[in-house]
Amino acid sequence: MSVPAIAGRLGEALMSDSPLPPDAPTAATPPHTPLRAAFAVDDRQVQAHLDHVVRQTVEQTLNALLDAEADALCGGKRYERSPDRVDTRAGTYDRTLHTTAGEVTLKVPRLRSLPFETQIIERYRRRQSSVEEALVEMYLAGVSTRRVEDITEALWGTRVSASTVSELNQKVYERIDAWRGRPIAGEYPYLFVDGIWLKRTWGGEVRNVAVLVAVGVSAAGHRDILAVQEGSKEDGESWLTFFRHVKERGLRGVRMVTSDKCLGIVEAAAAVFPDATWQRCVVHFERNILSTVPREKMAEVATMVKAIYASEDRPAAEAKAEQVAAKLDAMRLSSAAKVLRAGVGETLCYFAFPQGHWRRIRTNNLLERLMKEIRRRTRVVGAFPDGHSAVMLAAARLRHVAGTDWGERAYLDMKLLSEQDGKTKTAGEGNGPLVAPASNGSVGAVV
16 A cells, blocks of 8 residues: 555544554554655754743743732732722833743833832843852853853853853852851861962963862761962961961861971971871872882882881881881982981871771872862863962862762761770870971971
């Protein structure tokens, strides 16, 4: 049977109440190729039509609400005579509004004497608040300004300029400042600190600006970003101001400060947290040693150094370190042996804490991952106009990370520390003072 004949019989069946003939195609019968082409559907046209219908419905609903609000202000409907009427209409004016359904045109009523202050749409607002929040969240989550423009055009049919995104971000900066200056409650036995260098323009020149970050592990075992501050340099004065800032906000109970051997950080930490122990990051220390080793011997030396931190306690680690240093001397790597002997004592403070915590408190890897997030987000910016903008964007990214399950997951089992404290109290022992590097090149001097 030909296609026109089939189409004719289907039309007759649809016009009548009689069932389809036995040889007519049904839903269970795969249609022939010509028939499929005859009933082809353009998905793009259907989607465009649906978008238009949704947008038109939103537009009609909002205009109806505006009319109802104008009637309530006037005390009567349009052209209605009423003793309660207090004003009359004076036409309308068009306004565009960007909603999640797309751009709609509103007919905003004018009144002859009373100002029309609508409660539905704020004066001078052009976008729905949910759209603005989406723009800001995209920007803070790591989407570049140019990419935000492309996304808004694809989603809502209108392109939001870079200046508009910047204006929206200024509103968020107030919340970020409040988050950065929030009071710190509870104790944080472990404190991790580090800094990152970003670029800023100054008098037509590109200069560096330091962003200092502190992350603490609370008594409940959760990670928390405690501070994000600008430092003119990563020097002692900047770190001293930074540590005083977090202490003034309520930081207490610090038992260990983990960082790399940055200039001035040990002295600043000792001045503000005199009862805490300083732990030099093991990973950074290993890199310092390997920087003095020829490339062909790096793998062998790295294995030797890692064996030190696989020891069961501090005396065993110290003995192993001396064995490794002697072997380095025998390999004619005296520079590596000298670096190892001078600094290994600064990396073994973690042995005074529970063994279940060793792997995570002896390095600054916790902060290194966050610094990579900051670097990834700020790379698309290049040079910032000032240091405040650099700190704001870094803090915004860290605030976004802190709002995920990153801060909700338990990082350490702090029951181990409580149990150790109970045993130490029974034995009459206490924590040691902060260990700082000695000027004479020895393992360390007591501050």
